[in-house]
Amino acid sequence: MTTRIAAVRGRRVWDSRALPTIEVEVSLASGALGRAIAPAGASTGSGEAVDLRDGGADFGGRDVRRAVAGIEEVISPALAGMDAADQAAVDETLIELDGTADKSRLGGNALIATSMAAAHAAAAGRGVPLWRHLAGDGEPGGLPLPEIQVLGGGAHAGRRIDIQDFMVIAIGAADYPTALDWTARVYHAAGGLLSEAGLLQGVADEGGFWPAFQSNREALDTLMRAIEAAGLRPGEEVGISLDIAASDFGRAGRYRLGREGKELDSDGLIDMLLGWCADYPVVSIEDPLAEDDIAAMAAFTGAVDAHVQVVADDLVVTDARRIEEAARQGACNAALIKPNQIGTLSEARAASEAARAMDWGRIVSARSGESEDTTIVHIAVGWASPQLKVGSIARSERNAKWNEGLRLCSALPDGAALPPADRFPWGRTASVC
Numbered sequence: 001m002t003t004r005i006a007a008v009r010g011r012r013v014w015d016s017r018a019l020p021t022i023e024v025e026v027s028l029a030s031g032a033l034g035r036a037i038a039p040a041g042a043s044t045g046s047g048e049a050v051d052l053r054d055g056g057a058d059f060g061g062r063d064v065r066r067a068v069a070g071i072e073e074v075i076s077p078a079l080a081g082m083d084a085a086d087q088a089a090v091d092e093t094l095i096e097l098d099g100t101a102d103k104s105r106l107g108g109n110a111l112i113a114t115s116m117a118a119a120h121a122a123a124a125g126r127g128v129p130l131w132r133h134l135a136g137d138g139e140p141g142g143l144p145l146p147e148i149q150v151l152g153g154g155a156h157a158g159r160r161i162d163i164q165d166f167m168v169i170a171i172g173a174a175d176y177p178t179a180l181d182w183t184a185r186v187y188h189a190a191g192g193l194l195s196e197a198g199l200l201q202g203v204a205d206e207g208g209f210w211p212a213f214q215s216n217r218e219a220l221d222t223l224m225r226a227i228e229a230a231g232l233r234p235g236e237e238v239g240i241s242l243d244i245a246a247s248d249f250g251r252a253g254r255y256r257l258g259r260e261g262k263e264l265d266s267d268g269l270i271d272m273l274l275g276w277c278a279d280y281p282v283v284s285i286e287d288p289l290a291e292d293d294i295a296a297m298a299a300f301t302g303a304v305d306a307h308v309q310v311v312a313d314d315l316v317v318t319d320a321r322r323i324e325e326a327a328r329q330g331a332c333n334a335a336l337i338k339p340n341q342i343g344t345l346s347e348a349r350a351a352s353e354a355a356r357a358m359d360w361g362r363i364v365s366a367r368s369g370e371s372e373d374t375t376i377v378h379i380a381v382g383w384a385s386p387q388l389k390v391g392s393i394a395r396s397e398r399n400a401k402w403n404e405g406l407r408l409c410s411a412l413p414d415g416a417a418l419p420p421a422d423r424f425p426w427g428r429t430a431s432v433c
């Protein structure tokens with residue numbers, strides 16, 4: 001066996017928020033090596049695998065020395081001698097070693113870094129790119145359509161504005177490099193508008209501009225003007241995508257919009273969002289209501305135009321069972337796939353397959369706390385995900401991913417082509433908004 005694991009090492013490294021995180025290095029008997037770094041969320045769903053931290057005073061309790069020790073003492077001896085190419089066996093072993101439902105003993109962060117590092121090592125041992133290894137016997141996809149943040153808010157910007165992500169999707173771009181070009185133009189135009197208005201105050205956690213606005217609609221207006229100032233047609237070439245991250249400002253059907261001093265019930269929030277969809281070319285909305293407000297989320301999905309993608313993040317947390325349940329309830333029509341929410345690649349893949357089986361949209365996503373790790377780009381291609389979300393198009397922990405996609409353009413069978421428009425809800429109707 002050329003992919004036999006010789007050693008697994010855990011290492012404490014730094015993420016994009018100056019917080020410690022975990023890198024795992026899996027080396028094979030053949031000398032091949034695989035490395036991966038765990039990302040970390042800030043607005044997390046309550047059902048996510050536990051991100052194991054030390055507690056105490058250091059770095060707000062967010063150090064990872066315990067999780068690194070678990071890799072060295074528990075995971076490393078158990079994986080030595082196993083076949084890195086047998087991802088299912090590696091992941092089952094990790095799940096058994098942890099032994100808890102929420103992965104709180106060894107930590108979802110330790111598990112996902114190990115699971116991804118094993119995949120990297122197996123690909124290196126086989127002498128194939130990671131996306132090819134991850135595709136297995138299935139057909140890999142092409143490049144995914146990027147969903148890119150221009151303005152960052154919510155938990156990623158000190159709650160300066162309630163809505164978390166104001167993003168764009170270059171729905172009219174024929175290929176991946178063009179989608180990035182158009183988005184970078186919009187990004188610069190937005191920066192120019194903010195600068196003219198005296199509102200330029202740096203960037204939020206994912207590289208989008210800091211939201212120095214008085215209302216959420218002011219952010220939407222700025223995004224519209226930025227698309228136009230970039231010389232692009234809103235709704236035809238570039239659509240607006242929002243992550244409301246409603247669980248961060250509401251529970252049990254009560255929502256508090258701090259910036260606007262408003263209290264809304266579920267119907268009030270639905271009306272507000274439907275109003276935005278009527279007034280702006282919104283093509284995708286993530287977590288429109290809180291994770292415990294499922295009937296209201298289903299009501300929103302039923303009421304919003306069929307060309308709008310309704311994405312579940314906090315509600316389904318990359319868990320196949322939760323995705324199937326959400327589909328049964330008609331809560332949404334797309335799933336965000338964040339491997340660290342569930343803890344192993346095999347379980348994340350099962351979630352992706354569950355979404356695919358229901359003909360849902362699928363968006364592989366990074367977290368707000370990131371690093372130079374580009375595994376998710378290979379996951380998106382290997383698992384044929386039509387979309388990818390990694391934050392903005394500024395800061396290197398983000399552009400490491402977009403640039404990896406540019407590298408893959410020359411390696412993939414379909415080159416730089418993006419999935420055809422009819423793969424997306426907005427492409428199935430004649431026009432958007």
Ligand code: 2PG
Pocket residue numbers: 040041042043044155164165206243245313336365366367368369
């Ligand atoms: C989200 C992500 C990325 P976080 O909510 O979709 O924007 O944020 O990683 O903080 O959960």
Ligand code: MG
Pocket residue numbers: 243245286287313314
């Ligand atoms: Mg989200």
